[in-house]
Amino acid sequence: MxxxxxxxxxxxxxxxxxxxxxxxxxxxxxxxxxxxxxxxxxxxxxxxxxxxxxxxxxxxxxxxxxxxxxxxLPNQWHRRTAREGFTFNVMVVGTPGVGKSTLINTLFKQEVCPLEDDRDMAFDPNPAIEMRSVSADIEENGVKLSLTVVDAVNYGESLNNRESWRPILNFIEHQFDNRLDADAKANRGRILDTNIHACLFFIEPTGHSLKAIEIETMRQIHHRVNLIPVIAKSDLFSPEELQVFKDRIRADIEYHGIKVFEPTLYSNDENAAQSLKRLLSVYPLAVIGSTTEVARPDGTKVLGRSYPWGVVEIENPSHCDFLSLRDLLIGQHMESLREKTNRELYEFYRTEKLTALGHKQDETVFREINPAQRLEEERNQHKAKLAKMEQDMRVVFQTKVREKEEKLRMSEQELFKRHQAMRDELNVQRKELEERKARLESGRLTASPAEEKKGRRGFNFAR
Ligand SMILES: Nc1nc2c(ncn2[C@@H]2O[C@H](COP(=O)(O)OP(=O)(O)O)[C@@H](O)[C@H]2O)c(=O)[nH]1
Ligand SMILES: [Mg+2]
Structure with a gap:
């Protein structure tokens, strides 16, 4: 522009x-x-x-x-990021056949995840969970997206699923550790973002409530990843059944204190706030996946699934929450997912890890700066400084007053002494005069022995 x-x-x-x-x-x-x-x-x-x-x-x-x-500046930023491209790493967790690969392919409109058709007939009662990732570089209107999908293969397949969540959590934390190592290198170069930005958790469409394995897995990973629970294959429910199922899952999630991803709003736009509110109110999102087009009764072709009783349209909000999921994951809140991962979840993990290693930080130095709080602190420092100056000035003033008073007192005493001396001398002189007067009156005028010696007469005030 x-x-x-x-x-x-x-x-x-x-x-x-x-x-x-x-x-x-x-x-x-x-x-x-x-x-x-x-x-x-x-x-x-x-x-x-x-x-x-x-x-x-x-x-x-x-x-x-x-x-x-x-x-x-935003245009400059846009040009740079469009050239460099974006990285988005999403993890899918759910039992085999729940529809993970199909949903990813539907979301990105291409076959990112191959649909597995080579079944292994050998029976393994406890197959190991394997974290398998596929990557694809996608481009839309000149913007490049480097997409990686990580699948927890064999999740929920064991006869004993007690520890099914562990490989998933380990994988997420391993990515954080990789970043931690990269951050600690002297020459960091360009760090690849391999952190998992979102985890799509596929809830099996049982119609009852969350299964124990689902609750435990979400409980174990929700503090490490942006968790987005979705109800898989929601076309298997009638609208009423789906509502009941959703309510039960919401209650379970709340009861077990599981934290699901809530996007950050970057603007004060009222419409954006409203649509986010709407999105959160339909959690967990009920999704349907299909990469094939089917014909509607009017002959038009849409992405959907065809049934004897009609067609379920993927991109029809009254049929499922697929569009809301696409907005959440790609169209509206991908940046929020990336930012939350790298600024909050990774930072939290990093602090935990370094603290466990014995690193301590001086909170007064590294404390996050809150501008209002900082302003308040500076104002208080300023006030304290003023109060100290006032106190210092008061002390100086009192000392000066004391010194002045002392001086005045001394000169007062001095004056008093001089006054005393003068009065004594005057008394002596008066006495002499009275004696002379007495002698004159008696006709026997004779000089005083002192006057005779000095040859002086009269008063003498000189000192
Ligand atoms: N009814 C229904 N079937 C689906 C849906 N998504 C996928 N499927 C089917 O479920 C089967 C397994 O899907 P797939 O994506 O390979 O599951 P994954 O093992 O979890 O990756 C395939 O036959 C899909 O056609 C859905 O939303 N509704
Ligand atoms: Mg698959």
């Missing part, structure tokens, strides 16, 4: 020492909104501190006309 000219709103980040700002997440992609937070007083020392500089300090909204180019 070429964009010739556009009005683009950009946010410019400017560092300032005056007011730290808080940026709210943009409410929509075209018109990002910016909120400038309350301006808190910041001292110059804080403005240069690491905590202060890690803030996007101030955001100015600028309106420019013209095309910058980053709006084209």
């Amino acid at each position: 070429a964009v010739e000219s556009a009005t683009v709103v950009v946010e410019e980040s400017v560092t300032t020492t005056e007011s730290p700002a808080i940026v709210s997440p943009a409410s929509d992609a075209e018109e990002p909104t910016v909120t400038v937070g309350e301006a808190e007083p910041v001292s110059p020392s804080q403005a240069t501190s690491p905590a202060a500089s890690s803030f996007p300090s101030h955001v100015i909204k600028r309106q420019i006309t013209g095309y910058v180019g980053f709006a084209n």
